[in-house]
Amino acid sequence: MARRAEAERNDRALLEAAREVIAVDGAHTSVASIAARAGVGIGSLYRRYSSKTALFQHLVELALDEWTEIAEQGLADEDPWNGLVHYISTSVRTGSLAPLAGMVTFTDEMTEKNTRSDKAFEALIDRAHRAGVLRRDVTAVDVLLLVEQLSKSPLIEHLQQQGRADMLDAARNAQRRVVAIAVAGLRPGDQPLPGEEPTMDLFTQRWSTS
Amino acid sequence: MARRAEAERNDRALLEAAREVIAVDGAHTSVASIAARAGVGIGSLYRRYSSKTALFQHLVELALDEWTEIAEQGLADEDPWNGLVHYISTSVRTGSLAPLAGMVTFTDEMTEKNTRSDKAFEALIDRAHRAGVLRRDVTAVDVLLLVEQLSKSPLIEHLQQQGRADMLDAARNAQRRVVAIAVAGLRPGDQPLPGEEPTMDLFTQRWSTS
DNA sequence: CGCTTGCGGAGCGATACGCTCCGGTCGTAA
DNA sequence: TTACGACCGGAGCGTATCGCTCCGCAAGCG
Structure with a gap:
């Protein structure tokens, strides 16, 4: 059925549009702007997802796998x-879903996916530590x-909000430079980091059920 | 007059509260939340400022002097x-007013203050470059x-939004570490930064009159 | 004790939101 | 070609929230 294919295209467009719009406007963004960005009607959005929150929930589910x-x-x-x-630059490019914290409820399956993602990431950090390419006091x-x-x-x-597409390339270039500066700060250095090492729950508490 | 002193206290409290609330909620924040945070009534806010925009305008005016x-x-x-x-850590601590971009109109006086601020900052950068403590490809x-x-x-x-004051200290500590990492990336290094050097209008175009 | 000054916040009109529902469009099969 | 039905876009409804006005009240002053 050709209609099926179109529906799938619409779904993918919706998810991508939602990520982009959330990255720009935050979680307060309207479903109308998401649908418009995806090039579909509001009706099509609600045929696929029962509510705005349901769409966000699905977004986070997909992102968990993606991070792993x-x-x-x-x-x-x-x-x-x-x-x-690679992990850092790719994650930065795909954009954060942090604005959705507190709007989705973590299912058991999602917490499981989350720990899988954490495991893989910590292996990445461990390996860099052992190779001596990452400063030791960075957790x-x-x-x-x-x-x-x-x-x-x-x-x-x-x-993006102002529609100044002419400067977007320059801005993205500048952004890449900023990331490069911050990443350079991860190499082994002389000045120790201040304070105590942060705990992981700093990061995870945001996604607990409200 | 005791009433005068109270009014001044209220004004300062309003400005400080506005900065804090804007830093957390962005420019979409309500005047009610600003007034509540300052511990004053909405009426007092509107006796001092003719509109929400006027308050924001005053905020930016003060910030320009502060940055200098x-x-x-x-x-x-x-x-x-x-x-x-010192410049970096202090600026980070006082919080950005970037969310106000597009809501205030730059007067001639403000552009003048802005160039004064830029001049002082560029002197700071120049000196660091000449001393060889700042990597040369950082502008x-x-x-x-x-x-x-x-x-x-x-x-x-x-x-702050969730009222989890118990973790705020740990979060601020973690934030200081992140800043320290990024700042460490400014020291002279081996890997060159990608792309071309960004132009200043990337930064200033946001404040031009809409 | 009356007057002035400044206060807090209830409430108004306007706006923007999430979501429903329906008329129209287009692929499909006889 | 035509009848059908799946799927589409978006107008519009009820509601929540916003910026702002206005007024009753408390506190200092002569």
């Missing part, structure tokens, strides 16, 4: 440093927070 | 590196974008 995959891609690279950089949580911090670019978001 | 002052404080430090770090715009990127902490914002 990115970490495993990093592990597939034989160079520990390049593998880590996995430090890197996760750094990625999250870099995932949201106020400049690019502003340009 | 921070840069000059950095220049007052005889150590070029410490001076630069002033790179640092400004880095500061903006670090000014918004999704983790801290989430904890």
Whole structure:
């Protein structure tokens, strides 16, 4: 059926559009803007997802698998440093789903996927530590927070909201430079990091059921 | 007059509360939440400022002077590196006003203040470059974008929104570590930064009159 | 004790939202 | 070619929330 294929295309477009719009406008964004960005009607969105929250839930479910995959891609690279950089730069590019925290409820399946993702990522960190390419006082949580911090670019978001497509390339280039600077700070250095090592629940508490 | 003193206290409380709330909720925040955070009524807010936009305008005006002052404080430090770090860490702590971009109109006086601020900051960068403590391919715009990127902490914002004050200290500590990592990336290194050097209008175009 | 000054917040009109529902479109099969 | 039904887009409804106005009240002053 050709209609089926179109429905699947619409679904993928919806998910992609939702990620983009959420990255720019946050979770407060309207379903109308998501549908418009995907090039479909509001009706089609609600035929596939029972509510705005259901769409967000599905987004997070998919992202959990994606993060695991990115970490495993990093592990597939034989160079520990390049593998880590691959994880960071890829995660930054796909954009954060942090604004959705508190709007989705974690199922048992999702927590399981989450621990799988964490395991793969920590293996990536461990390997970099052992190879001596990552400064020893940097923990996995430090890197996760750094990625999250870099995932949201106020400049690019502003340009997209204003429709200034002419400067988008320059902004993305500038963003890549900022990421490169931050990543360079992960190499072994002389100045120790301040404070105590952060705990993982700093990162996970946000997704617990509200 | 005792009433005058109270009004001034209220005004300062309003400005501070507005910065805090904007940093957490963005420019979409309601005047009610600003007034509540300041511990004053909505009426008092509107007696001082004719509209929400007028309050934001005043916020940006004050911030322009503040940024100049921070840069000059950095220049007052005889150590070029410490001076630069002072600018970055202080700017990050006071929080970004980027969400207000597009809501305020730049007066001639404000553009003048803006160039003064830029001048002081670029002097700070120049000095660090000449002293060899800042990698040469890092420009002033790179640092400004880095500061903006670090000014918004999704983790801290989430904890404040959820009222999880118990984890705020740990989150702030983690945030300081992330900033330290990024700042470490500014030291002279081996890997060159990607792409071309960004231009200053990337940063300034956001504040032009809409 | 009356007057002035500044206060807090209830409530109004307007806006923007999530979601429903229906008329129209197009692929499919006889 | 035509009748059918699956699927589409989006107008519009009820509701929540917003910026802002306005007024009753408390506190200092002569």
